Amino acid sequence: MKLLTAAQTREADAYTINEEGISSIDLMERAAKAFTCWFENKFQPSEQVHVFCGPGNNGGDGLAAARLLHERKYSVHVYLVGDTSNPSEDFKTNLERLPQGLEPTRVEQENSLPALNGKACVVDALFGTGLNRPVTGLYAALIRLLNESGATVSSIDMPSGLYPDSQTPEEGAIIKANYTISFELPKLAFLLPQHEEYVGEWHVVPIGLSQQFVADAKTNLYVTTQSDIQHLLKPRKKFSHKGLYGHALLLCGGYGKIGAAVLSARACLRGGIGLLTVQVPQAGYTILQTAVPEAMTLTDKNRKHLSELPKEIDKYDVIGIGPGLGTERVTKTAIGQLLATASHPMVIDADAINIIASSDKLKMQLPRNKVIFTPHPKEFERLVGKVKNDYDRLQHLREFCLEYQCYVTLKGSHTAIGTPEGKVYFNTTGNSGMATGGTGDVLTGVITALAGQQYSLEEACLLGVYLHGLAADLALHAVGEVAMTASDVIDFLPKALLHLSQPRP
Numbered sequence: 001m002k003l004l005t006a007a008q009t010r011e012a013d014a015y016t017i018n019e020e021g022i023s024s025i026d027l028m029e030r031a032a033k034a035f036t037c038w039f040e041n042k043f044q045p046s047e048q049v050h051v052f053c054g055p056g057n058n059g060g061d062g063l064a065a066a067r068l069l070h071e072r073k074y075s076v077h078v079y080l081v082g083d084t085s086n087p088s089e090d091f092k093t094n095l096e097r098l099p100q101g102l103e104p105t106r107v108e109q110e111n112s113l114p115a116l117n118g119k120a121c122v123v124d125a126l127f128g129t130g131l132n133r134p135v136t137g138l139y140a141a142l143i144r145l146l147n148e149s150g151a152t153v154s155s156i157d158m159p160s161g162l163y164p165d166s167q168t169p170e171e172g173a174i175i176k177a178n179y180t181i182s183f184e185l186p187k188l189a190f191l192l193p194q195h196e197e198y199v200g201e202w203h204v205v206p207i208g209l210s211q212q213f214v215a216d217a218k219t220n221l222y223v224t225t226q227s228d229i230q231h232l233l234k235p236r237k238k239f240s241h242k243g244l245y246g247h248a249l250l251l252c253g254g255y256g257k258i259g260a261a262v263l264s265a266r267a268c269l270r271g272g273i274g275l276l277t278v279q280v281p282q283a284g285y286t287i288l289q290t291a292v293p294e295a296m297t298l299t300d301k302n303r304k305h306l307s308e309l310p311k312e313i314d315k316y317d318v319i320g321i322g323p324g325l326g327t328e329r330v331t332k333t334a335i336g337q338l339l340a341t342a343s344h345p346m347v348i349d350a351d352a353i354n355i356i357a358s359s360d361k362l363k364m365q366l367p368r369n370k371v372i373f374t375p376h377p378k379e380f381e382r383l384v385g386k387v388k389n390d391y392d393r394l395q396h397l398r399e400f401c402l403e404y405q406c407y408v409t410l411k412g413s414h415t416a417i418g419t420p421e422g423k424v425y426f427n428t429t430g431n432s433g434m435a436t437g438g439t440g441d442v443l444t445g446v447i448t449a450l451a452g453q454q455y456s457l458e459e460a461c462l463l464g465v466y467l468h469g470l471a472a473d474l475a476l477h478a479v480g481e482v483a484m485t486a487s488d489v490i491d492f493l494p495k496a497l498l499h500l501s502q503p504r505p
C-alpha cells in the first residue's frame, strides 16, 4: 500500500470530487460516518462526548461527527475553537446542519477553556492535514489542557498539531491522542517511534478515495499489508527436492552466544531452506548438533570465535552472518576475507554490522546489490552516524541504501526496509513481545532462508520481516507479550506461513 503525503492526500480528495462525481460535502459525510462507525464500536452511548472543532475541514468532520453521534443518542458537546468566522464551505454547511439541542460553545479566549475531568471522552477535530504552521496560542493552551486532563482522546485524521510527513517544530503543541482514526491511508508520522505518545493506537478507515489517483500517485514510501505480501509466497512443486530450495551457510555464534546460532539456524529451517550448514567455533559443535540436528555443522579452528571461512564457499546459495559473533580481531579478518571473495547474497546482522561499520575499508568492499543489512537502531547509527530524529534516520536509510546499493531492514515497531532504488517499505506486523533478546537472530535466519530460495533480495526482506512479525502476532494469543521469547517466534513461523498461504478473503 502506498503512503501519500498530506499534499497528495488533498489532491486525492480533489480528484475524487472532480472525477468521481461525489460532492465535497458528501465526501466529508463519508469521512464523518467512517469515524462515527469506529467510535460506536469503541465507546458506549452513555459517554458524554466533547467534540473540539477547528476552523477548517477537520473541524467540519468534527461537526458532522457530532451530529451523527447525537443521532445515535450520545450526549454531545460541541466547541468551536478560535476564529471560525471565515470557515470552509463544508464547515459552514455542517454547522448549519447541527440540530437543535446541539448548540456549539464558542471558545475564543484562553480564559474560556472548558473544565474537563479525566473521565471525559474527547473528539479532537482541531486540525488535520491542512495544518500549515506550529500550533501556538489559544489552540496550544487547549491542547495542553486536554493532554493534562487525562481525558480519552480520539483524533480525527491526525492528532492535531502533528505534522503529517515532516518534523513538527519544537514550539508546536501536539495532542496526545489515545486513538487516531485516519482516512483511507495512514500518514508517515504514524509509523515513526518518536510519535507514539501523540498518535496512540491508529486505525485507517476507508472513505472511497479514487483508486485511480492512488494507483497513479508517485511515491517511494509504502506500507506492507497482507495482500501485498501474500502473493509473494511461492508454492512448492510436487516433484521438488531439497536441492531446489537453496543451501544456506550461517556464520553465527561465539563463546557464550552459541544460542544466537541455534536461533538463527532453527528459524532458517522454519523459513524453508533446503539445506543448512552452520559454521560455529569449536565450543559450539555439540550444542548445535544437539539443538538443531537438521543442520550440518562445521567448526572453526578457533575455539571461541569465527576466524576463518569454510572451504568450498561457492557451493552455498546464500550466507547469513552476524548473530552472536563478537568483534574479535580474527573475526574482523574473516569478514574482510568474506567481503573480498564471496559474491553470494548476504544477510549481515549484529556484530558483523558492528565490524563493517567500524571500517571504511570493509564498507568499500561491500558487493553491490548483494547485501541485506538487518540493524536495530543502534547498529544503524554505527553504520551511518548519529541521527537527529526519525525523519533524519529515514533520510540516512535512503542515502545508505543508494550509496552502497544494498537493502537495509531497519528494525523497530514498524521495521523500515530500504532498497537500492530509494524506496522504503514499512512493516505492519509484530508487537512489543518481540522486545526480547534473540528475536533479531530469528529474523536473520528467516531472511537468509528466503534469499536462499530464489526470492529476490527485496522479496526476502519484505516477506521475511512480515512473516517474523506475523509469527509473533500469532504467538501473542498463546503466550502473551510479557512471556514471549525468540523461540516462541520460531515456533509460530509455521502458523504464520500457513496463515499467509490461505486464499485471500
Ligand SMILES: NC(=O)C1=CN([C@@H]2O[C@H](COP(=O)(O)OP(=O)(O)OC[C@H]3O[C@@H](n4cnc5c(N)ncnc54)[C@H](OP(=O)(O)O)[C@@H]3O)[C@@H](O)[C@H]2O)[C@@H](O)CC1
Residues within 6 Å of the ligand: 010, 013, 014, 024, 025, 027, 028, 029, 031, 032, 054, 055, 056, 057, 058, 059, 061, 088, 126, 127, 128, 129, 130, 131, 132, 133, 134, 135, 136, 139, 156, 157, 158, 183
Ligand atoms: N473534501 C475534503 O477535502 C476532505 C477533507 N477531510 C478532512 O479535512 C481535513 C483537511 O482539511 P483542511 O485542508 O481544511 O485543513 P485543516 O486540517 O482543517 O486545517 C486548516 C485550517 O486550520 C488553519 N490552521 C492551520 N494550521 C494552523 C495553526 N497552526 N494554527 C491555527 N490555525 C491553523 C487554517 O487556517 P489559515 O492557515 O487559513 O489561517 C485552516 O483554517 C482532513 O484532515 C480531513 O479531516 C475529510 O472530510 C475528507 C474529505
Ligand SMILES: Nc1ncnc2c1ncn2[C@@H]1O[C@H](COP(=O)(O)OP(=O)(O)O)[C@@H](O)[C@H]1O
Residues within 6 Å of the ligand: 350, 375, 376, 411, 412, 413, 414, 415, 429, 430, 431, 432, 433, 434, 435, 436, 437, 438, 439, 440, 441, 442, 443, 468
Ligand atoms: N515493540 C516492538 N514491536 C514490534 N516489533 C518489535 C518491537 N521490539 C522489537 N521488535 C522486533 O524484534 C526484533 C529485535 O531485534 P534485535 O534488536 O536485533 O534483537 P536481538 O539482537 O536480541 O536478536 C526486530 O525484528 C524488531 O523489529
Ligand SMILES: [K+]
Residues within 6 Å of the ligand: 058, 124, 125, 126, 127, 128, 155, 156, 157, 158, 159, 160
Ligand atoms: K484532528
